[in-house]
Amino acid sequence: MTGAYRCQATASEQKNKAISSEFNINVVGIEKISTIHHHLPFGQLGFIEVEVCANPKPELFWLTPDAIITPHVAGTSHYSVTHLHHKKIRLHRDGPATIVPYCYTSRLLIRNVTSSEEFQLLVKGETESRTVNLPIKILNVPRIATACSSPLVLGLLIMISSQM
Numbered sequence: 001m002t003g004a005y006r007c008q009a010t011a012s013e014q015k016n017k018a019i020s021s022e023f024n025i026n027v028v029g030i031e032k033i034s035t036i037h038h039h040l041p042f043g044q045l046g047f048i049e050v051e052v053c054a055n056p057k058p059e060l061f062w063l064t065p066d067a068i069i070t071p072h073v074a075g076t077s078h079y080s081v082t083h084l085h086h087k088k089i090r091l092h093r094d095g096p097a098t099i100v101p102y103c104y105t106s107r108l109l110i111r112n113v114t115s116s117e118e119f120q121l122l123v124k125g126e127t128e129s130r131t132v133n134l135p136i137k138i139l140n141v142p143r144i145a146t147a148c149s150s151p152l153v154l155g156l157l158i159m160i161s162s163q164m
Contacts, residue, residue, distance in 0.1 A: 002027045002055055002102060030054040030125045033132050036105065041139045046113040048134060051087055053103040054125050060084055061122040062108050063131070069108065082107045115141045 007020040032053040040046035052058060062069040062081055071083040084104045088097035110117065119134040 026055070028055055028125075028127055030058060030123055030128055030130055031102070033121065033123055033130060035134055035136075038134075038136050039139075040110065040113045040117065040136055042113055042115060042141045044113060046110045047107050048110075048119060048136060049105060049107045050121055050134070051103060051105050052084070052121075052123055053087075053100075054123065055102045056126055057084065057104060058126075059124040060106050061124065063120040063122055065118055071106070078111055080109045082109075113138060 002025060004022050004024050006022045009018045010016070030052070032051065034051050036049045036051050038046070038048040040048070050060075052060065060070070060081075062079070064079070067079065069079045069081050071081050084106050087100040087103040087105050089100055090097050108119065115138055117136065117138060119136065120131055121134055122129060122131045
């Protein structure tokens with residue numbers, strides 16, 4: 001991780017010790033990509049929030065089987081995404097929020113969550129790119145939706161059941 005470092009060397013008999021002056025190291029690359037939280041109730045508004053630690057600030061691309069979603073482009077009627085924000089933490093419950101260096105968060109909003117949602121996140125840094133699968137769990141999926149999540153099949157089943 002980027003920061004200030006100092007080297008220390010000790011002779012085997014522990015009598016002589018050498019300590020270097022402090023020096024700064026600037027690490028460039030993607031360090032961490034993780035899902036912080038997700039809430040995906042079937043048929044309702046849901047979200048996935050991710051944390052990305054990288055230097056310099058990366059670009060994020062949310063990938064679905066049908067779309068590439070970025071904060072720079074107006075969202076579709078089904079998805080929208082927030083800009084990449086600095087991650088903040090509170091050291092004390094009532095204390096001020098502190099920025100975590102080189103760590104960012106973003107949130108994908110999903111309108112009308114379906115049982116067939118699949119997501120990947122492409123993180124594009126200055127020197128590398130990484131694509132990760134985002135493991136998710138859809139809540140309260142009706143049994144019929146888990147058996148046949150295709151809109152066409154669901155429509156046919158509804159049509160057949162209404163004629164009975």
